[in-house]
Amino acid sequence: IVPAITYMIAQFVQRGGTVVASRDYHPVDHASFVTQGGPFPSHCVQGTSGSYFLSAVGTALAEGWQRKPQNVHVCFKAMHECIDSFGALPYVDGGVGRIANKTTKGEEGIACVMGCAAAPWTGSLIMKQSSLDFCIECDEQEPPDMNAPPDVFATLADGIDRRATNLQDLLKPMKRLFICGLALDFCVMDTCLNARALGFDNVFMVLDAARAAHIPGVGTHGSGFLSDPKEVLRKLGASNVGLLSAKAIGTGARLSGGTAAAISTFPSALLPIELSRAKVSVTMTSDGTYTCALEGNMLAELKALNFANVGKCSPTCAIPPGWDAPKQATSMCWAYPMEGTRALHARSQLSFLGLSTSAELRFAAYGGFLLCDRDNVVVAVQSIDYGFQGSGQFSINFAGPRRWRNEFTAQFSAAGRFQPVTLPELQRSGATQFCWLPPGEKLTSGPEDWVPSSTGGFLYQLDANQPSVYFPIQLGSPDGEAASESDVKVVDTLAKVDVSNKGNGGCCVLQ
Structure with missing residues (x-):
């Protein structure tokens, strides 16, 4: 420190x-x-x-x-x-x-x-x-x-x-x-x-x-x-x-923490998610999983908890226009929280990761984006932060909730696309499972094709028999003005704090 x-x-x-x-x-x-x-x-x-x-x-x-x-x-x-x-x-x-x-x-x-x-x-x-x-x-x-x-x-x-x-x-x-x-x-x-x-x-x-x-x-x-x-x-x-x-x-950035707002607005809205570079070594495998080396001062502590350092990945997609990515990155995917996070949650230890603004621990607990080169080698890892504002350099804004078509839920479940929600703010708001929707992903049911979002987004299953909702990434300005696919959707949040x-x-x- x-x-x-x-x-x-x-x-x-x-x-x-x-x-x-x-x-x-x-x-x-x-x-x-x-x-x-x-x-x-x-x-x-x-x-x-x-x-x-x-x-x-x-x-x-x-x-x-x-x-x-x-x-x-x-x-x-x-x-x-x-x-x-x-x-x-x-x-x-x-x-x-x-x-x-x-x-x-x-x-x-x-x-x-x-x-x-x-x-x-x-x-x-x-x-x-x-x-x-x-x-x-x-x-x-x-x-x-x-x-x-x-x-x-x-x-x-x-x-x-x-x-x-x-x-x-x-x-x-x-x-x-x-x-x-x-x-x-x-x-x-x-x-x-x-x-x-x-x-x-x-x-x-x-x-x-x-x-x-x-x-x-x-x-x-x-x-x-x-x-x-x-x-x-x-x-x-x-x-x-x-x-x-x-x-x-x-x-x-903004000085007030986003926790209270996150709980009060979800699922009627999904607050911006901030991205930070996480200094971790991640290797992707051919079966749609990844392994993260528990190295460095922060992640090494997880070894004492016998932390399972593997997780699942979403389907890959091309790097969206305007994304904060290194030049050699050509594709990206969502890395779900490491499997060890489930054990921490069961043992009421997940809050320890929430006490730190370490990008590496946030990646372990909440997941993040893997940016890969042409050989599918991970060249950058971006962890997310939803509760503490001002910790990241960039944020992703989301449009309002969209109703999910339930006929595709079984497909996602069978493919293991749904994973447990680990963000405490969303858990307290009733979110149980979530899934990343890559930009432009085409879903098929019978003779019909459906593209939920051309920009990508997150899908959430809720408790108490509430309908599932998904939040597309919002292009352009947050005020709802017209936007095009070439608009930058990663917004710099670094405004002066006097x-x-x-x-x-x-x-x-x-x-």
């Missing part, structure tokens, strides 16, 4: 946004440590390397600070011996079940500089760091040390203004918060939830710039995750926390 984080830091600084990087800054006898009866081993102890930023992140922060020191801040959290604090913002609800609290009853409910009486000493402080300030005054332009400690008297209440402020006060003017870092299911999630509880209207978790806590052999969920991903997604959704990709920052601080714009909070 480091490249995504450093990219965000540069983007926010360039556009005049605010960047806040938090540091866990624990005393040696912190309440969260095993030695004090807590759940975690000693970590991030004040003044040790564990409390430092990763080198690449520290460098990005230093470069941003040198350009615009007023826009880059370091905050410190979890400094009280008796109180833990996952979130960089305080727990207005008291943090029951989320913080280690060893304070005496006499200390409960006190107001403190951190800004919350319900859970005092949670949240973060921005404090005077003379080492950073000295770099501004130094003629030699010495690079700042972002790991510098706060001044000894940084919080002393003796009438001297040392600019100590809590994080929520610093962020009050901000319209939008983008939260990233470690761990997704603890510090990042709690910061998002606490921000919403404090009244911030637009809070987003940047999924590909965050990772959940994962300890194989210790974590009880999936291959070793410490938190149930379904519960994480439920909490984020209940608090209206948006989900997006770092690619949407500065270059991309994260500037003009008029109190956006803020990146790094956990």
Whole structure:
């Protein structure tokens, strides 16, 4: 996640946004440590390397600070011996079940500089760091040390203004918060939830710039995750926390996640499907199946789950005009989700793939397009994304639903064309099976031929005896104007997202 984080830091600084990087800054006898009866081993102890930023992140922060020191801040959290604090913002609800609290009853409910009486000493402080300030005054332009400690008297209440402020006060003017870092299911999630509880209207978790806590052999969920991903997604959704990709920052796309809209509109409409290049090695076979090598950091984790890395392919077709494809690609097909996805779904582990914006994991879970050369060698793989907007570079738009002719259902079933729906948004809307219709595919029933769509599309079988529907790819502009076969149907979604601080714009909070 480091490249995504450093990219965000540069983007926010360039556009005049605010960047806040938090540091866990624990005393040696912190309440969260095993030695004090807590759940975690000693970590991030004040003044040790564990409390430092990763080198690449520290460098990005230093470069941003040198350009615009007023826009880059370091905050410190979890400094009280008796109180833990996952979130960089305080727990207005008291943090029951989320913080280690060893304070005496006499200390409960006190107001403190951190800004919350319900859970005092949670949240973060921005404090005077003379080492950073000295770099501004130094003629030699010495690079700042972002790991510098706060001044000894940084919080002393003796009438001297040392600019100590809590994080929520610093962020009050901000319209939008983008939260990233470690761990997704603890510090990042709690910061998002606490921000919403404090009244911030637009809070987003940047999924590909965050990772959940994962300890194989210790974590009880999936291959070793410490938190149930379904519960994480439920909490984020209940608090209206948006989900997006770092690619949407500065270059991309719509900020609101498409999950709610997907559920509310299907099957009366199929939202655009975004495409991303997946760095996977796929081999097609002559029997209409494919095999995907479980290699790389993301897919290798599936090996621990004995994941079946094979799947079925649709009939091939020529590359449609305007499709984002490499020059050597001459044909394409739809690759259905890998067979291992069914086992994950049966074991309630499919949600782990939904927690990641990894194009490779999305391909495994939801399928995608295989682009092949003249020798039927796969030269590119495009995974899809239906729930998190802004993760892909291009999207496919669909026309409204068309009624399916049931006389062709048996043909498709016998040929194994229908496969289980794995996209959670469509599952919750009643979709059970689906099939890709290649552009111009001709179906025959008796003396009659039928071409469902000259542009290609997706066919869905629904539960509760509802009629099947299919959605043709829509050519031309989405407003329904006339279109021709030569029109580009892959639409660039990368519109500017303004994260500037003009008029109190956006803020990146790094956990």
